[in-house]
Each structure stands twice: as structure tokens, then as C-alpha cells.
């Protein structure tokens with residue numbers, strides 16, 4: 001599509017947008033009576049208007065049924081978590097029994113590494129992104145130490161080529177091949193939190209397996225944002241949170257994928273808890289852990305119903321709209337954003353901003369990252385004071401994520417023109 005840099009054109013795109021009514025399902029925060037242009041859905045998604053009622057339903061069930069709420073009420077708590085398998089399987093490209101909702105992301109990353117990072121004296125290395133999200137860095141480092149290895153020897157960080165900001169797929173694959181004698185695990189983000197780059201998870205999964213290693217992805221920035229096909233890619237495990245693109249509220253429950261191939265594998269070490277035990281005989285409370293088939297067998301504790309109610313409110317919206325339509329609009333929004341920025345950059349001789357997210361639409365989702373010069377933090381603050389909410393990531397990046405469920409093309413226009421007029 002040929003874009004134009006005008007508010008009339010942005011309005012027209014909004015009129016033509018098949019998803020435009022979904023914005024009404026969300027609370028859009030205001031500043032001075034005017035709706036914010038909110039671009040932080042990659043950090044904390046907005047609240048669906050339905051969330052309160054979903055949580056109140058469970059509060060009511062607790063109020064009226066107390067302990068019997070496990071088996072009574074609209075959605076008995078005993079089975080509550082099971083409602084997530086189908087909708088999340090569609091979002092991450094999995095079979096329903098490959099998915100479970102439990103705990104929080106960093107906890108789940110540890111649980112998965114307990115099972116899938118099984119270092120030996122000769123095969124103990126992990127490939128991660130250089131500058132990975134801090135929680136992932138710490139999880140990997142502490143797992144390596146827990147197994148008695150030295151992080152400096154065991155952790156291999158992927159670094160962009162000189163003068164580049166993102167990783168080239170060929171370099172990732174080459175690094176995997178170069179370490180094939182000693183590689184235990186490849187553990188990358190699906191979408192890099194800093195640059196917004198979407199990795200080629202299919203090829204990375206293949207290369208890891210060819211090298212005799214296992215592969216897992218942290219999909220914090222990918223779930224509900226980009227197309228995923230974890231089952232077909234043969235990825236061993238994945239984890240994600242629900243409060244970013246999945247709009248399920250601060251600290252919301254995390255999701256886990258374990259490939260079917262491991263569903264019944266008793267050779268995998270795992271940390272067990274009663275909620276992962278065979279459902280039919282769980283309440284016999286017997287000695288000797290017998291896991292449920294599939295991802296459900298990794299559960300530890302009984303379900304956190306209140307955050308899960310918020311998760312359900314959001315996933316019901318995802319069910320209605322479907323990932324295909326969401327991804328299509330995401331590409332339009334981010335393409336329009338890039339077009340406007342480049343058009344505005346051409347008209348000035350600015351040197352303050354560089355788009356570091358790949359321009360190739362297969363390598364980006366909703367988020368566009370702008371590397372800034374000295375003035376970056378100031379620029380970010382100026383946007384903020386005008387009701388344009390982006391986020392600032394040290395040392396010098398402004399992240400902007402127009403998301404398809406509630407952002408508009410006029411939001412994008414407002415951002416691109418305000419940031420350029422402040423340069």
C-alpha cells in the first residue's frame with residue numbers, strides 16, 4: 001500500500017480498519033481529559049473493560065461457595081486452568097496438551113531449565129542473546145552455577161556484527177554449528193526486548209537439534225504479537241508472560257509450552273508439585289510423583305484464580321479476533337510508523353534517531369526501537385508530557401509498540417510527527 005504522511009490519510013486507514021471496534025473493549029487512560037496515545041502494550045497491555053467482571057465472578061464464587069468453589073460456581077477452580085490450553089495453543093502454534101498456565105515467567109524459565117538444561121562435562125554450553133533481558137541472564141547464569149559450571153565458559157553471547165544493531169540469522173546458525181561438540185541448550189527470546197527483532201525460530205530450532213542440543217524460547221515479547229508455530233518448529237520448550245501483549249494485568253500468570261515429544265518422558269529431571277500429579281488420583285495423596293501427560297505435568301501449585309480470571313477476560317478477546325487478523329494489522333501499523341518516520345527524517349537533517357528494528361517485516365512485530373543520541377531521555381520525557389506514552393530503555397532506546405487491538409493509525413501519526421517536531 002502507498003502511504004501518505006497526513007492526518008487525513010491516517011484517519012482513512014482507521015476508517016478502513018476491520019479491527020477498529022476492538023479499541024472500545026479497552027480502558028484507554030487519559031491525560032488532561034484526552035486519551036493517551038499508549039505505545040507500551042509491549043510492557044503492560046491495557047485493561048479490557050470486561051476484566052473486572054471476570055474477577056468479580058470469582059470473588060462472588062469465593063464469597064458464596066468458599067471451599068466448594070473448587071467444584072461449584074460458574075467455572076469451578078479445580079479445572080479453571082484447563083480453559084487456557086485451547087486458546088493459548090492457537091496463539092503459540094501448539095497442541096492444547098503442550099500448553100499450561102502457571103506461576104510467573106522467570107519461575108517457569110527456571111523450571112524449564114531444570115528439565116531441559118542437562119549439562120555433562122563435555123556438553124554444557126548455552127547460547128543466549130548478548131544483552132538478553134536481565135531476568136533471563138540471571139536465570140541462565142544461576143542455572144549454570146547450580147550445575148557447577150563457570151558462566152564465563154558455559155554462556156555464549158550472540159553479538160551483532162560491528163556497526164549493526166540486530167543479529168543476522170546466518171550468524172546465529174553458524175554459532176550453533178561452531179559449538180556443536182559442547183552445546184547443551186539454545187535459549188533466546190522470540191523477539192528481542194531491546195531491538196524488537198523477531199528471530200527465525202524455525203531455523204534456530206532445527207540448527208540446535210542438528211547440533212545435538214535442545215532449544216527453548218522466552219516469548220515474553222512474542223506471545224500475542226507475532227506468528228508462532230512451536231509444535232511444527234519442534235521447539236523443546238517456551239515460556240511467556242501474559243501482561244504484555246496478552247493484556248492480562250500486572251504480574252499476571254505465565255504460560256509454558258513443552259513439546260509433545262517430551263509429554264511422557266520419564267528421563268527428564270523435573271521439580272514436581274502436587275498440581276502436576278495425575279488428576280484422577282491426585283487426592284489420594286500418595287507417595288511417588290506420577291506426572292500428568294504433557295505440559296500440565298510441570299504444574300506445582302493449585303491455580304491462581306484471580307490473575308487467571310483476568311487472563312481469561314483477555315484471551316476471550318483473542319479468541320474472537322484471531323492471530324491472523326492481529327498480525328495483519330500489526331504489520332500495517334508498524335509499516336505506517338516506519339514510513340512516517342523515514343519521510344519525516346528525509347525532510348530534516350536530523351542525526352538524533354536511528355530505527356534499529358529490522359525493516360524486513362518478517363523480522364519485526366509491533367515494536368519499533370529508536371536509538372537516540374544525547375537528547376534521547378529528554379525527547380522521551382517531552383512525548384510523555386504530551387500524552388504519548390512510549391518507554392525508555394537504558395542506555396539509549398525509545399521503544400514504541402503500536403498494538404492492533406487498541407492502537408490507531410492516528411495514534412501512530414501523532415507519535416511520528418510529535419517526535420520529529422521535538423528534534
Ligand SMILES: *Cc1c(COP(=O)(O)O)cnc(C)c1O
Nearest residue numbers: 104105106133135193218220241
Ligand atoms: C518481561 C520479561 C520478563 C519478565 O519476567 P517476570 O518473571 O514476568 O517478571 C522476562 N524475560 C523477558 C525476555 C521479558 O521481556
